[in-house]
Amino acid sequence: MANIPYRPDEQVPPAEVPDVHPPHPHTWIGRWVFSQDAKYIAIQYSATAIAIGLVALVLSWLVRLQLGFPDVFSFSAEAYYQFITMHGMIMVIYLLTAIFLGGFGNYLIPLMVGARDMVFPFVNMLSYWVYLLAVLVLVASFFVPGGPTGAGWTLYPPQAILSGTPGGQDAGIILMLLSLILFIIGFTMGGLNYVVTVLQARTRGMTLMRMPLTVWGIFTATVMALLAFPALFVACVMMLFDRLLSTSFFMPTLVEMGEQLSYGGGSPIVFQHLFWFFGHPEVYIVALPAFGIVSDLISVHARKNVFGYRMMVWAIVIIGALSFIVWAHHMYVSGMHPYFGFFFATTTLIIAVPTAIKVYNWLLTLWRGDIHLTLPMLFALSFVVTFVNGGLTGLFLGNVVVDVPLSDTMFVVAHFHMVMGVAPLMVIFGAIYHWYPLMTGRMLNEAMGQIHFWVTFIGTYAIFFPMHYVGLVGVPRRYPEIGDPAFITTPVDGLNAFISIAAFIVGAAQILFLFNIAWSARNGRDAGGNPWRAASLEWQTPQTPPRHGNWADELPVVYRWAYDYSVPGAPEDFIAQDDPWVQQTAPT
Amino acid sequence: MAESTLQTDHPEGLDGFVRDWSSDQRTFKRVSWGKAMMWIFLLSDTFVFSIFLIGYMSARMSTKSDWPNTSEVFSLHVGGADLPLLLIAIMTFVLISSSGTMAMAVRCGYARARKATAGLMYLTALLGATFVGMQVFEWTKLIQEGVRPWGNPFGAEQFGASFFMITGFHGTHVSIGVLFLIIIATKIWRGEFDRPGRTWLKSDAGDYEAVEIMGLYWHFVDLVWVFIFAFFYLW
Numbered sequence: 002m003a004n005i006p007y008r009p010d011e012q013v014p015p016a017e018v019p020d021v022h023p024p025h026p027h028t029w030i031g032r033w034v035f036s037q038d039a040k041y042i043a044i045q046y047s048a049t050a051i052a053i054g055l056v057a058l059v060l061s062w063l064v065r066l067q068l069g070f071p072d073v074f075s076f077s078a079e080a081y082y083q084f085i086t087m088h089g090m091i092m093v094i095y096l097l098t099a100i101f102l103g104g105f106g107n108y109l110i111p112l113m114v115g116a117r118d119m120v121f122p123f124v125n126m127l128s129y130w131v132y133l134l135a136v137l138v139l140v141a142s143f144f145v146p147g148g149p150t151g152a153g154w155t156l157y158p159p160q161a162i163l164s165g166t167p168g169g170q171d172a173g174i175i176l177m178l179l180s181l182i183l184f185i186i187g188f189t190m191g192g193l194n195y196v197v198t199v200l201q202a203r204t205r206g207m208t209l210m211r212m213p214l215t216v217w218g219i220f221t222a223t224v225m226a227l228l229a230f231p232a233l234f235v236a237c238v239m240m241l242f243d244r245l246l247s248t249s250f251f252m253p254t255l256v257e258m259g260e261q262l263s264y265g266g267g268s269p270i271v272f273q274h275l276f277w278f279f280g281h282p283e284v285y286i287v288a289l290p291a292f293g294i295v296s297d298l299i300s301v302h303a304r305k306n307v308f309g310y311r312m313m314v315w316a317i318v319i320i321g322a323l324s325f326i327v328w329a330h331h332m333y334v335s336g337m338h339p340y341f342g343f344f345f346a347t348t349t350l351i352i353a354v355p356t357a358i359k360v361y362n363w364l365l366t367l368w369r370g371d372i373h374l375t376l377p378m379l380f381a382l383s384f385v386v387t388f389v390n391g392g393l394t395g396l397f398l399g400n401v402v403v404d405v406p407l408s409d410t411m412f413v414v415a416h417f418h419m420v421m422g423v424a425p426l427m428v429i430f431g432a433i434y435h436w437y438p439l440m441t442g443r444m445l446n447e448a449m450g451q452i453h454f455w456v457t458f459i460g461t462y463a464i465f466f467p468m469h470y471v472g473l474v475g476v477p478r479r480y481p482e483i484g485d486p487a488f489i490t491t492p493v494d495g496l497n498a499f500i501s502i503a504a505f506i507v508g509a510a511q512i513l514f515l516f517n518i519a520w521s522a523r524n525g526r527d528a529g530g531n532p533w534r535a536a537s538l539e540w541q542t543p544q545t546p547p548r549h550g551n552w553a554d555e556l557p558v559v560y561r562w563a564y565d566y567s568v569p570g571a572p573e574d575f576i577a578q579d580d581p582w583v584q585q586t587a588p589t
Numbered sequence: 590m591a592e593s594t595l596q597t598d599h600p601e602g603l604d605g606f607v608r609d610w611s612s613d614q615r616t617f618k619r620v621s622w623g624k625a626m627m628w629i630f631l632l633s634d635t636f637v638f639s640i641f642l643i644g645y646m647s648a649r650m651s652t653k654s655d656w657p658n659t660s661e662v663f664s665l666h667v668g669g670a671d672l673p674l675l676l677i678a679i680m681t682f683v684l685i686s687s688s689g690t691m692a693m694a695v696r697c698g699y700a701r702a703r704k705a706t707a708g709l710m711y712l713t714a715l716l717g718a719t720f721v722g723m724q725v726f727e728w729t730k731l732i733q734e735g736v737r738p739w740g741n742p743f744g745a746e747q748f749g750a751s752f753f754m755i756t757g758f759h760g761t762h763v764s765i766g767v768l769f770l771i772i773i774a775t776k777i778w779r780g781e782f783d784r785p786g787r788t789w790l791k792s793d794a795g796d797y798e799a800v801e802i803m804g805l806y807w808h809f810v811d812l813v814w815v816f817i818f819a820f821f822y823l824w
């Protein structure tokens with residue numbers, strides 16, 4: 002086995018560039034408010050994302066109140082549209098994207114590649130503050146006359162900027178677009194940092210193929226985001242023009258309330274293309290970091306190396322690349338040419354191949370592993386199950402003929418909540434349970450964690466599994482109330498009420514989780530330096546939590562990949578990446 | 590046996606590529622952090638401009654009204670004759686020249702010729718500012734002739750919308766470039782680049798790389814203009 006490239010080399014190359022120490026803060030404000038330390042920025046990012054995520058959680062309760070008990074709680078249709086729009090937009094962009102890249106990316110990339118900080122700490126700090134501004138603009142839209150936009154998270158024109166849609170002729174849509182533009186600017190500043198840090202600031206011995214998959218996932222997702230967000234940026238600018246300057250990029254000739262509007266000649270379909278050219282990569286921007294993190298969680302907690310590491314890396318990269326040529330599968334019902342549908346269905350189904358490879362490799366990593374059913378592992382396992390489920394419904398939707406009747410039904414809602422809602426959230430939870438000891442030096446409370454896990458796992462299934470059925474029966478999405486139309490032959494009122502109750506219980510469990518985070522920061526069990534006995538570099542820092550500058554005077558030197566678990570003959574069941582241990586007698 | 594990575598020669602071609610990508614520390618061996626960051630930013634910005642142009646082209650194709658004849662709309666009335674695209678030709682010429690002066694500044698920067706570098710950068714900034722000035726003139730002229738984002742007397746209303754959006758976005762890029770050119774040139778002129786110590790623009794005394802990074806941005810903005818020129822004015 003001696004020639005496998007992730008085995009320790011005899012020599013580690015000398016340092017190519019001098020060690021750069023990140024700027025030291027001199028003031029209280031520089032340390033605790035405008036901090037330039039990636040670890041602190043990560044916590045700021047995560048806290049903000051979770052805070053705004055709570056708003057989205059409450060909005061989802063309101064949506065479920067309406068859907069589950071339309072006779073008791075009857076919101077106006079306008080309010081309902083505002084709830085679903087803001088819920089979706091916040092969850093996808095301001096929570097998931099921000100926490101994976103801004104949160105985990107900032108915390109883990111420098112530590113995992115052995116850097117002292119991101120390459121441009123000041124720009125990195127700006128990234129957070131622009132993000133915060135984007136969030137505040139978003140929040141402000143709740144308080145302006147007319148309220149936030151109710152255009153749906155896809156913001157399709159022409160309705161998004163017409164008076165029939167909440168916020169369309171008020172400030173709601175304007176603030177939404179501005180907030181997105183700010184988000185993109187802020188993200189770009191952070192994203193450039195993550196990419197350059199991975200490419201150019203690794204420590205001695207850290208080759209790309211020795212990086213933990215977490216870094217690979219976040220890195221690829223960041224590159225994708227840098228190439229996909231431009232489409233959303235341009236779409237937002239153009240729509241802002243349409244709304245504020247009465248241009249007609251996306252606006253055809255329209256008659257509203259018997260009156261012809263000044264618009265004419267634009268194409269709403271162009272917006273859909275731009276939106277989904279961003280939107281489909283976006284779902285993988287969320288999924289790839291989750292893929293990477295979950296691989297590491299499974300490996301650490303099953304005490305086994307990741308099965309097929311190289312294949313996992315290539316699968317991440319290939320999924321990233323392919324996801325730029327599948328976007329129109331969201332537009333099968335937009336009236337496009339059948340050959341187009343054929344093309345996009347083919348590319349869409351091809352993505353299932355590398356995705357399936359990843360799933361098999363997770364299973365083969367678990368196979369005959371020494372599985373510890375710790376909280377991170379439980380969440381990782383639930384991710385795999387949930388993701389497979391969502392991927393299977395993706396195969397239904399990827400086929401044009403099957404999608405046409407299913408499009409715009411609750412089936413689609415169930416699909417993407419499984420695959421993009423619950424699955425990545427499970428990884429986020431698992432990752433927090435896993436890395437909280439590194440960030441605070443204490444363990445999260447196990448009992449609360451178990452309750453949180455089981456309620457969330459069973460609860461989300463109770464929510465979204467029946468929702469597939471609701472969709473198959475024919476219930477369309479984005480309707481506050483459908484009454485008793487003739488095309489729905491089996492009533493689903495009872496099911497809807499059941500789903501709603503499950504949603505409230507799951508929501509309550511998240512409050513317990515947040516309480517756990519706060520409570521354990523003071524009262525948690527002392528974690529020691531490496532509670533999971535993990536091999537990757539972030540656990541090998543001289544102090545836990547790592548100090549400013551991450552490492553001691555010398556940067557760590559890396560001798561192996563991040564997955565040396567249960568190596569026969571090794572003194573312990575893991576070998577840290579910076580451990581120069583070599584097998585004396587070759588294993589037979 | 591893993592091949593020793595201690596070798597110091599730089600194999601060319603595919604071998605070098607493979608070696609760099611499978612090495613530790615840095616993937617692009619002779620590229621600094623700042624330069625890598627600028628390249629990646631420009632890649633992202635390329636997508637922004639490409640999508641702006643694609644958006645404009647699709648609007649141009651989907652609109653039902655006729656597209657105005659650009660060589661008439663953008664003509665200057667000089668000495669009793671209408672010269673099509675005269676102003677744009679001058680603007681293009683100015684901007685391309687500024688790329689030349691920028692390239693000279695980069696060269697002087699590597700020679701650490703303090704005054705020449707700063708001077709050439711000021712000249713580049715001046716040419717850039719001239720470009721923006723002429724753009725302001727062009728905007729004023731069109732606005733006086735009744736071109737608005739929501740409509741114009743010459744034809745399809747998407748014409749004005751795309752025009753203001755794309756040239757405005759490009760002009761903003763040029764203006765930001767001018768601003769940074771002046772900042773960096775002034776710092777160089779004052780000798781800050783020759784003093785030791787790390788700042789946000791340099792790693793140590795005599796590190797003039799910021800000039801080259803600035804140059805990357807500037808050439809990019811020029812290149813984008815060539816595409817705007819081709820797709821908006823000439824088409």
Ligand code: HEM
Pocket residue numbers: 155284285287288330331349350352353356391392394395396397398399400404407408409413416417420421422
């Ligand atoms: C092999 C895997 C997948 C396939 C074949 C697939 C296919 C599809 C298709 C065809 C649609 C459009 C349905 C319609 O509107 O009629 C859709 C919607 C969606 N998918 Fe997937 N998908 C897959 C995986 C994923 C993943 C991994 C994520 C996220 C992490 C995701 C997130 C979404 C979202 C958010 C929507 C709904 C967007 C909306 O209309 O609001 N999908 N999927």
Ligand SMILES: [Cu+2]
Pocket residue numbers: 280281284327328330331
């Ligand atoms: Cu998609």
